[in-house]
Amino acid sequence: xxxxxxxxxxxxxxxxxxxxxxVASAADEAKKVVGPNEMxxxxxxxxxxxxxxxxxxxKVVISAPEIAENGAVVPVKITVxxxxxxxxxxxxxxxxxxxxxxxxxxxxxLTPANGEASFGTRIKLGGTQDVVAxxxxxxxTFLTAKQNVKVTIGGCG
Amino acid sequence: MDVSRRDFFHIAxxxxxxxxxxxxxxxxxxxxxxxxxxxxxxFNAKGNVTLLHICDxxxxxxxxxxxxxxTLISAPNxxxxxxxxxxxxxxxxxGMQGKTLDAYFDTFMNFDALAHKFxxxxxxxxxxxLINHVKKERGADNVLLLDSGDTWQGTGLALKTTGEAIVKAxxxxxxxxxxxxxxxxxxxxxxxxxxxxLNAKFISQNVVxxxxxxxxxxxxxxEPYTIMERGGAKIGIIGQSFPFTSTANPKEFTQGWSxxxxxxxxxxxxxxxxxxxxxxxxxxxxxxxxSVDQEVARQVKGIDFILSGHTHDPSPRPTVINGTVIVIAGxxxxxxxxxxxxxxxxxxxxxxxKLIPVAANLIPADPEGVELVNxxxxxxxxxxxxxxxxxxxxxxxxxxxxxxxxxLINDAIIDTMDSDISFTPGYRWGTTVLGGExxxxxxxxxxxxxxxxxxxTFELVGKHIRSLLExxxxxxxxxxxxxxxxxxxxxxxxxxxxxxxxAPSGKRISNIMVKGKPLDDRKVYKVSSWGGNLQNAGTNxxxxxxxxxxxxxxxxxxxxxxxxxxxxxNVNILDYDCGCPRKGSKSC
Numbered sequence: 228x229x230x231x232x233x234x235x236x237x238x239x240x241x242x243x244x245x246x247x248x249x250v251a252s253a254a255d256e257a258k259k260v261v262g263p264n265e266m267x268x269x270x271x272x273x274x275x276x277x278x279x280x281x282x283x284x285x286k287v288v289i290s291a292p293e294i295a296e297n298g299a300v301v302p303v304k305i306t307v308x309x310x311x312x313x314x315x316x317x318x319x320x321x322x323x324x325x326x327x328x329x330x331x332x333x334x335x336x337l338t339p340a341n342g343e344a345s346f347g348t349r350i351k352l353g354g355t356q357d358v359v360a361x362x363x364x365x366x367x368t369f370l371t372a373k374q375n376v377k378v379t380i381g382g383c384g
Numbered sequence: 385m386d387v388s389r390r391d392f393f394h395i396a397x398x399x400x401x402x403x404x405x406x407x408x409x410x411x412x413x414x415x416x417x418x419x420x421x422x423x424x425x426x427f428n429a430k431g432n433v434t435l436l437h438i439c440d441x442x443x444x445x446x447x448x449x450x451x452x453x454x455t456l457i458s459a460p461n462x463x464x465x466x467x468x469x470x471x472x473x474x475x476x477x478x479g480m481q482g483k484t485l486d487a488y489f490d491t492f493m494n495f496d497a498l499a500h501k502f503x504x505x506x507x508x509x510x511x512x513x514l515i516n517h518v519k520k521e522r523g524a525d526n527v528l529l530l531d532s533g534d535t536w537q538g539t540g541l542a543l544k545t546t547g548e549a550i551v552k553a554x555x556x557x558x559x560x561x562x563x564x565x566x567x568x569x570x571x572x573x574x575x576x577x578x579x580x581x582l583n584a585k586f587i588s589q590n591v592v593x594x595x596x597x598x599x600x601x602x603x604x605x606x607e608p609y610t611i612m613e614r615g616g617a618k619i620g621i622i623g624q625s626f627p628f629t630s631t632a633n634p635k636e637f638t639q640g641w642s643x644x645x646x647x648x649x650x651x652x653x654x655x656x657x658x659x660x661x662x663x664x665x666x667x668x669x670x671x672x673x674x675s676v677d678q679e680v681a682r683q684v685k686g687i688d689f690i691l692s693g694h695t696h697d698p699s700p701r702p703t704v705i706n707g708t709v710i711v712i713a714g715x716x717x718x719x720x721x722x723x724x725x726x727x728x729x730x731x732x733x734x735x736x737x738k739l740i741p742v743a744a745n746l747i748p749a750d751p752e753g754v755e756l757v758n759x760x761x762x763x764x765x766x767x768x769x770x771x772x773x774x775x776x777x778x779x780x781x782x783x784x785x786x787x788x789x790x791x792l793i794n795d796a797i798i799d800t801m802d803s804d805i806s807f808t809p810g811y812r813w814g815t816t817v818l819g820g821e822x823x824x825x826x827x828x829x830x831x832x833x834x835x836x837x838x839x840x841t842f843e844l845v846g847k848h849i850r851s852l853l854e855x856x857x858x859x860x861x862x863x864x865x866x867x868x869x870x871x872x873x874x875x876x877x878x879x880x881x882x883x884x885x886x887a888p889s890g891k892r893i894s895n896i897m898v899k900g901k902p903l904d905d906r907k908v909y910k911v912s913s914w915g916g917n918l919q920n921a922g923t924n925x926x927x928x929x930x931x932x933x934x935x936x937x938x939x940x941x942x943x944x945x946x947x948x949x950x951x952x953x954n955v956n957i958l959d960y961d962c963g964c965p966r967k968g969s970k971s972c
Contacts, residue, residue: 292644293866296630302594302642355858355889377867379631379855380917 264329271330275321275361276369287362287372295352298378303332304347305360307370311337317344319363325373326356352378419485421746425517430736431726432615434527435667436515438559439693440715441531442538442566442813445553445757447504447744448830449816450716452698453782453872454492455953455963458675459863460886463960464967466703467674467695467865471964472972478700489718489741490698496778499818503745506717508553509753510744514720515557522724526615531559532693532713533625533671536578537566538813540768540829540934541760546570549760551581556756559584561610565626565671565694569835571637585610587623587669589653594642605641608653617664617727620657622650624670624680626694628869634836634917645672645866647683654686664730667691673870674699674712681708688732689723695870696782696812700739711737715813718742768826772941775823776948781814781831783963784860785873785883786953789814789831793933794877795949796940797912801841801929804898805849805879807913810860810872823947828938832914837932839914842922847905850896852921853881858889874916876954879903884958895956 261270272281286308295301307317322333332350344362352358355377362370456470457463469477471491480486488498489505519527535554536547547570554562562584567575579586589608593600609622627645630638650668657663665688670677673694681690687708696715703710713721719739726734761768779789790808797806815830817823844852853876859869882895896903911922914933919925941947962972 290648294628294631294644294869296642296644297635375867377858377862379859380852380921 263331266330268323268325268330271323272359272361275334275363279367279369281361281369281371284362284370284372287360287370289358289360289372289374290347291358291374291376293375294377294379298352298354300349301352301358301376301378302347302349303358305345305362307344307362309344309362309364311339311342311344313339314365316365317362318365320344320346321361321363322346322348322350323359323361324350324352324356325359327351327353352376354378419743419746421748423485424514424740424743424746427722427724427738428736429521430724430734432526433617433619433665433725433727434518434522435619435689435691435723435725436518436527436529437532437691437711437713437721437723438511438529438535438557438717438719439532439671439691439713440534440696440813441506441550441717442534442715443536443542443550443833444506444539444716444830445508445541445550445760447507447510447742448716449499449818450505450718451495451499451778451780451782451816452490452492453784453963455784455786456782457784457885457957457960457963457965458868459861460959461863462675462865463885463965464969465675466699467678467697469697469964473964473966476966480700485741485743485746486700489714489743490700495816496819499816502743505744506742507744507749507753507757508557508717509749509751509757510742510747511717511720512557512750512753513747514740514742516750518722523615528560528612528614528619529558530621530667530669530691531562531584532669532691533562533564534566534693534715534813535562536564537569537835538716538830538833540826540833541764543829543833543835544764545760546574546835547578548581551578552756552760555581555583556753560612561585561587561621561623561669563588563623563625563669563671563693565629566633568625568629568638569633571835572639572641587621588625589622589649590627590644590646591625592642592646593640595640598640600640608649609657611657611661611663615727617725618662619665619667620661620663621667621669622653622657624650624668624672626671627676632869632871637835645676645680647680650680651684651686654684658686662730664727665689665725665732670694673865673868674710675865675868676870677710677712678703678705679865681705681710689725689735691721691723698739702735702737709735709737711739713739768824768829770825771822772825772828772938773823773945773947775817775821776819776946777951778819779817779823779827779947779949781816782812783872783953784810785955785957786875788949788951789817790875791877791949791951792941792947793831793937794875796937797839797914797933798877799940800931800936801839801910801912803841803878803910803912805844805909805911806877807911807916807918808875808877809915810874811915812870812872823941825934825938828934828941832932832934832937834915837914837934838930839912839933839936840919840922840925841910841912841929842919842925843908844911844922845905846898846903846907846909848921849903849909849911850893850905851890852918853893853896854890857883857892861885861892862889873955880954880956882956882958886959894958
């Protein structure tokens with residue numbers, strides 16, 4: 228395997244390996260049991276928030292390319308503006324790709340000891356879609372931001 | 385030639401028969417034939433610094449004809465705004481008169497007739513005379529020459545010398561700073577060699593190493609900015625190379641380098657130049673494209689001037705957004721933009737701008753430039769000057785959907801490869817050959833001279849062709865300029881289709897017909913393409929058929945001897961009535 232393609236597959240694997248093993252709500256169990264890797268976007272969000280509303284917020288900043296250079300390894304960085312004190316901090320950052328077969332890309336759990344709420348990785352995008360970041364705050368709210376990333380075969384001027 | 389009454393009116397104007405002249409001080413809107421060198425040079429000099437700006441020369445060191453588009457349409461929110469203006473709408477927007485030298489340069493209108501009268505555009509020998517004139521007027525120490533890129537590629541000469549001849553031309557012109565796009569298609573190693581030969585600085589804040597095993601991982605590949613002192617002022621210039629180089633052109637040329645808009649770091653450098661470097665003026669030298677740079681001005685604070693490029697727009701007047709002044713200087717060496725800046729107390733107090741047409745018949749050639757061009761061309765003259773055939777009608781490149789020269793290339797490919805469908809890229813560079821004139825090998829190279837010239841022939845199912853067309857359409861017509869790549873729509877041979885430009889992504893294209901029959905989603909078609917990545921989507925690539933597009937095209941023209949291109953567009957636009965709609969309107 229070439230160094231580069233190895234890196235590619237490594238990057239992809241790393242991005243999607245950090246899945247939460249099992250988060251299921253009562254509602255889920257009543258219906259058909261859906262594994263975390265098969266959840267659609269709405270179910271995946273509900274599994275994170277427990278049905279609480281997502282609040283769009285400028286405190287959550289996604290840094291991702293407008294047009295992916297390579298859909299297999301799209302660099303994404305999420306930064307959440309927070310003092311990260313014992314009283315007010317970011318408990319987790321969740322990264323989702325809204326239209327991937329597996330919409331859940333990464334769940335990162337933080338403590339005030341992290342100092343800043345920032346996380347970067349590379350994710351695989353199966354096509355043009357929104358990359359969504361959800362920040363689970365210590366006060367129990369869920370802040371969110373999204374960015375559309377275009378995956379294209381190209382075409383040029 | 386058939387001459388309608390309207391044509392006669394324009395020809396009469398061109399030849400100076402009757403009709404009063406219209407004069408104004410701002411530009412050169414005299415009747416075209418009355419314009420002289422004085423009018424071209426006329427400028428209300430201002431302040432202490434002059435930036436001369438060129439972009440998208442595409443290696444045209446000799447004068448050429450270049451016809452602007454007669455169809456230039458984008459998403460409904462953008463159509464009719466700067467960057468998507470042509471013909472009558474262009475003249476109206478900029479308050480210009482028709483039938484003037486400026487109108488000849490800036491629009492397609494009466495092009496054939498006016499071209500015979502006013503001749504060719506651009507050429508380094510003529511540009512140099514103009515540059516020397518400005519340097520003499522302003523004092524050479526107060527002038528900078530900035531190049532927004534797409535300079536090293538676009539002609540047979542550039543290809544045969546892998547860019548070197550053009551670097552020599554830039555050194556002769558005295559380019560001070562540049563950025564890049566097609567430059568990168570010579571590959572990383574060659575780019576670095578050419579930069580060594582170049583007297584100018586090559587800067588880019590948006591090219592970063594992305595190979596985690598390389599020393600330059602997450603490091604800048606080029607200097608992000610440079611600071612130059614002119615006229616007693618410190619001018620900070622930030623480089624912005626084409627953000628989508630690795631998507632628009634083959635990745636292998638820039639493997640290990642990552643591009644992108646990188647507006648967050650752009651903002652950081654703007655702030656750094658102001659606060660730490662204490663510059664008096666912040667300039668972004670850009671290859672983002674005109675409409676993208678208007679969006680950049682909305683999102684990044686504190687830029688005084690953006691000298692834009694990539695989309696080849698002539699813009700006689702600057703566009704000002706949030707206090708940032710954006711200019712762009714056409715393409716193919718047709719223009720030199722002159723921006724005089726008044727800098728006082730470390731601030732920009734005012735400016736004056738003019739897009740100066742390089743009218744080769746009016747601006748005398750600098751003898752040194754003529755000699756340089758002749759020397760550079762001499763080894764290739766025999767090949768380039770071969771007359772392949774004659775064209776009955778005008779052949780040009782620019783148009784959102786269809787152009788006669790691309791139709792000729794597609795005809796050549798379909799004839800040679802016996803394919804059902806041919807894709808020719810919607811690049812914005814090329815050339816124009818007037819009706820009744822010879823098509824030389826040089827003209828064919830002008831349309832096709834790239835470092836990955838192969839025509840590939842492969843199989844694609846109908847359904848896939850449909851989704852590819854939608855994908856390409858979304859790169860051209862996305863309502864958000866940041867998601868456009870700045871090219872025109874791919875040109876299709878063997879196919880007709882309808883398009884609703886304002887429809888959502890994936891739902892724009894309908895009524896696709898292949899050789900007169902509706903596209904069958906399940907049928908396998910034989911497709912040829914060049915200049916893109918489409919072959920990667922196909923199957924059963926026929927390697928034995930793979931040949932450079934310039935050879936395919938040249939051989940076809942040699943066989944035809946006389947070319948007579950119909951010129952009717954194969955694309956039916958459903959939501960606009962004409963090629964150059966006004967803002968907010970379906971019609972012109």
